[in-house]
Amino acid sequence: MKAEITDFHSPDIDWEGAAPAEWRARHNVLVQLFVGPRGGKGAESFTLMACTPQFIAELVRESGVVDGRHHLVMASLDRELIEGHLRRHIESLEAYDWSGLTLKISRFGLWEGADYSE
Template sequence: MKSIDLIEHETYAYWPDDVEDFCVAAEAMIGPDGEDGADIFSFEVCTPKWFYKNRLNSAAFARHVVFVSAYDEKAVQNLVVDTVANITGGTWSEIAEKLSRYFRWEYEDYRS
């Protein structure tokens, strides 16, 4: 784990107008330990209230979304760090592919 940032905001200096009704884009820079490089893994952080009002018609998928009951930057950071720490694989590609189940990987669906 290299960093976690809210897109278009300075790190976690963001605060929603309504802590129980918001959605914000986020990204984590994640790469192999001991290497400088990292890949971008993006996701949204939102409340069920926001999701219900803005995305739920009759049915909806919620891939790459972290749900929180109220804004809690530390809980989001801990969830991301714990998720990354529990992913294992023999190569970076295997690890990144598993991470893409939770976060939108910048190379997801890339074909060489």
């Protein structure tokens, strides 16, 4: 089984409409991606922080340490670079079932069901 990204969203910036200059002016943006089984129905949400080294440096100055999990660090923010990188890596993953895929995808972004218990 393989994964497919069905959509991207950010509460911080207009994902489709923001001009490249608006992206470059930012140092971080929360990215929400929706991923489902390739060719299947439904998708689940994964979130990560796309950010610059300047953003990480600021966090280190404030708290002394940064946990890098679910952060995508890049020289400057670029929507096409973020989307292309995530599509290449996530859509290349393979697992026996959806549960196995969610574990692999959650290395990139925080899975909406990560702390869910029955």
